[in-house]
Amino acid sequence: MATYVDFHIIQTLPPSNVNRDDTGSPKSAIYGGVSRVRVSSQAWKRATRERFNSTLDPSEVGTRTLEIVDSLAEVIATRTPELAERSSELAEAAMKAVGFNLKERRAKKSSGDEPETQRNPVAGFLVFLSATQLESLAIAAARAAEAEDPLKFLKAEKVKDLIDKDHSIDIALFGRMVAEPTGVNVDASCQVAHALGVHAVEPEFDYFTAVDDAKDEDEDAGAGMIGTIEFSSSTIYRYATVNMSQLEENLGSHAAALRAVAVFADAFVHAMPTGKQNTFANRTVPDAVAVMIRDDQPINLVGAFETPVKSRNGHVKTAVEKFVSHANDVVEGMGIPARTTLVGWIGEAASSIGSLGERVSFGELGEAVASALDGGAQ
Secondary structure, eight states: OOOEEEEEEEEEEEEEOSSBOTTSOBOEEEETTEEEEEEOHHHHHHHHHHHHHHHSOGGGSEEEESOHHHHHHHHHHHHOGGGGGGHHHHHHHHHHHHTOOEEOOOOBOOSTTOOOBOOOOEESSOEEEEHHHHHHHHHHHHHHTTSSSHHHHHHHTTGGGGGGSSOOHHHHHHOBOOSSSTTOOBOOSEEEOOEEESSOOOOEEEEEEEOOTTSOTTTOOSOSEEEEEEEEEEEEEEEEEEEHHHHHHHHSSHHHHHHHHHHHHHHHHHOOOOTTHHHHOOOOOOSEEEEEEESSOOOOOGGGGSSOOOOSSOSHHHHHHHHHHHHHHHHHHHSOOOSEEEEEEOSGGGGGGGGGSEEOOGGGHHHHHHHHHHTSOO
16 A cells, blocks of 8 residues: 655745746636636746755755766766766767767857867756766766777666666656656656645736946936836645655665655755745745645645635635645545644644644654654555
8 A cells, every 4th residue: 555645835925926937927827716826846846856955965866957978977087087088978878878869069169269169969858867876877987988889888788777776866756757768767756736826816017127327317317227027925835745655666765765755845845946036035934734644545635725715814824724624524525534644833823733633843844754654554
C-alpha cells in the first residue's frame, strides 16, 4: 500500500505580480464562477528547488541545463586537470554515448581581430542530472581518454546506466522527462497543484514614473519614464503531495526518502516565487499549514473554496475555517481519516486549524513529518 504525504497551505499574498502570463498580467483562473489569482505549479517548484540550492550541499542537488556538455567538461577538468584541454571532447563523447542528441551552435564572435571562439554543442532539450551522476560520467570519461576511440569505449562501458541511479533529491521528487534516449526517465514522486486564490479578485494597475537624475528640470520637468504594472493581492490555497513509495524507489532507500520528504516539507513551506520581488517585496510566510499522511490516496482539498470566500475583515480566518470544515466533511464522506495530521499556524486568525491535528512549528515540520512516517508502516 502506498503512503502519501499531502501538504495544504493557506497563505496571504500582498499586492504583487509573482507569476505573470505572456502579457505581463498576473496569472489567473476561473474557479467557482469567479476569477482568482493563480500561481503556477512550475513557479512554486522552481522556488522550492531554489530553496534546495541554498540549504543543501551541492552534491545533493541536480543541474538542469541545455549546456550539459559544458557542465560535464567543467567536472572533468576539475577532477583531472591534466585532461583540461580535452575535457570538452570527452564530455561530448560521454553525452553521445549516453544517447543524448546534441546540436551544434554558432561560434561566439570575439571583439576586434580576435578569432571566433568555438563553443561546445548543446542538448536538444533540458537535461537534468545529479551531481553524483555528473561525477560518475566524468570518471568514465577520464578512463576513456586512454582509448583510441573514446566514444566507442564509453558505449561499451554502458555509461547510460550511470544516469539511471544516484538520483538527487530534486530529480527524485520532480522527476525527469527525456524524449531520447529512452529508458532514463524518472517518475516524479511529487505533484504540485497551481496555487489558487480563495476569493474573487479584480486586477489593479500601478501607474509609476521614474525620475531622470541628470535632466535639467528648468527645461523639462516631466518624468524620464512612465509606465504601468498590473498586480493583485489574494489569500491563496496551495497543495502538493509526495508518494513515499515512488520517492523510496527513486532514491533507493527508506532512510533517503525520509530525509528527502523532510527537506521538501521545509522548502515547500518557506519557498516563494521571486517575480517582481524587488518591486513589491512580496515574500510572506504561510498563515496555516496542514500535513496529512494518508494510506489510501492523495486528496486535494481545494473544494473548500469552490464557493469563494467573502469578507470585509480579512480572508484568512474564514478561509481556514472553511478548510477545516471541508477536511472534516471529506473524512466523514469517505470514512477514511488521515493516518496522521500535523498542523502549524501563525496568529489567532488561523488557529482553528489546530483542531485537525498536532501542532508543530514551521521550522520543525520536516523532522516531524519524517518521524511520523518512520513510526508507521510504509
